[in-house]
Amino acid sequence: MTPVRAICRRPLFLTAARYALVEHLRNRFAMVLIALFVPVWTALAFWSVPSTPTRFRLRATGQPLTPHGNQLTEITGALNAVTLIVGFMMFAASFTGGHFDRRLALAGYPRTHLVLAKLTSLTLASAAVAVYATALTRTFWRPEQPVLLAAALFCAGITYGALGVAFGSLLRREVEGMFAIVMTSVIDLALQNPLYSSSSDGSVVRYLPSYGAMQAATGAGFSTTPLPKYLTIQAGWFTAAALVALLAFHFRTRNTLGGRSTCRRQAGSMPTGSRDRATARS
């Protein structure tokens, strides 16, 4: 093994993943939102809404359900909190870090590793917030399938996280991205809540970004039927949002000189050969 080859074995993924996580953990506003917004929103949703039974048919199971109104609203609140927080965290990182990512890519950092690192941080952030929101839910009432509830919240979180990356890459101003995330979540969840809309099991809502997660989460709360199909639907939404985010990231970090990641020699030593990096348009 030559010294140059040894240098080539760069800890690319670990370094990028570590710093992506550091960035999220140092996002104080996001940490405050997690610590305060999730419990406040879920608690208010549970306590302020009457516990009157609400009758509706859950498309996922085909069975009529009559859950307490406050428990139903608490599930919507948890979904709303998770999607907003994870969407905001990923938007903030993507919006402020876009130029930095491009600089890293131009310096030779393989974009695949940067993307995998972002995906890892998104997965960990969504998992942590989803487990936290599920644990909070269990302090108020007992969902029938808490693991499925956590999985549904997680899937909704990564979907909105990917949307946050896409918004952060495509929109020019911070306020635009925040508005886009908030309005998407509000429209998405409000239309699906049977307390607000009689069309909650209608045909239009099936095409909303958190439809799969909402069905799975509601089923997790009030039935014992496993609902893997709806987690798969949500995974489809995540895949679509992640593809948009990936394309936006690819476009923003492209190297117009057509350069590829290469191993350079150690600092202080002269390059041994001429490495051409050129661009041509005509």
Added chain:
Amino acid sequence: MEVTGVHHAYGRRVVLRGVDLRLRPGVLAGIVGENGAGKTTLLRILSGELAPDRGTVRHHGGFGYCPQAAVLNDALTVRQHLDYFKVAYGLGDLRRAEEVMEALQFSEYADERAGVLSGGTRQKLNLTLALMHDPRILLLDEPYQGFDWETYQRFWELADRLREDGRSVLVVSHLAYDAERLDVLWRLDGGLLHERTTEPTA
């Protein structure tokens, strides 16, 4: 570095109309021009950030690019930036980065987050990230913004050392104050580069 016939326009506003440029090793060169003349556009094209509408850019060997506005991650410390770019450049150590930090005298900020650094110190880190892999060509866009007089002098000492080591340095600025320090000076005007004398003009 060889640049041939580079054109670029933003919509109908034509900024570059056929820029030709050849940078030999061991040369300290400058490009001056008024605000909006297209200096930053040209440097973004040379660095691979922006594709020209027409023309070619050819680099023989690695280069470093220091953008005008410091491109940093505010959540990471100075040391974490260096570690991140060490991996990006595939370096075995941070010897060169530490030398540059010593030369610019900001080693004591190694554990500070970029978000709390002063404008001048951010610019020092911005410059260090462009220099730490000892590139053969250095592209600098207004590199001394926010520097105090002492740091400004140290920057030119550093540039002189790079030239002595056979590196090429291209500095873009809207002022020609530093003309006497340069081997070659071009003026970007009307979308074209015009060679100028390097006698002081300011």
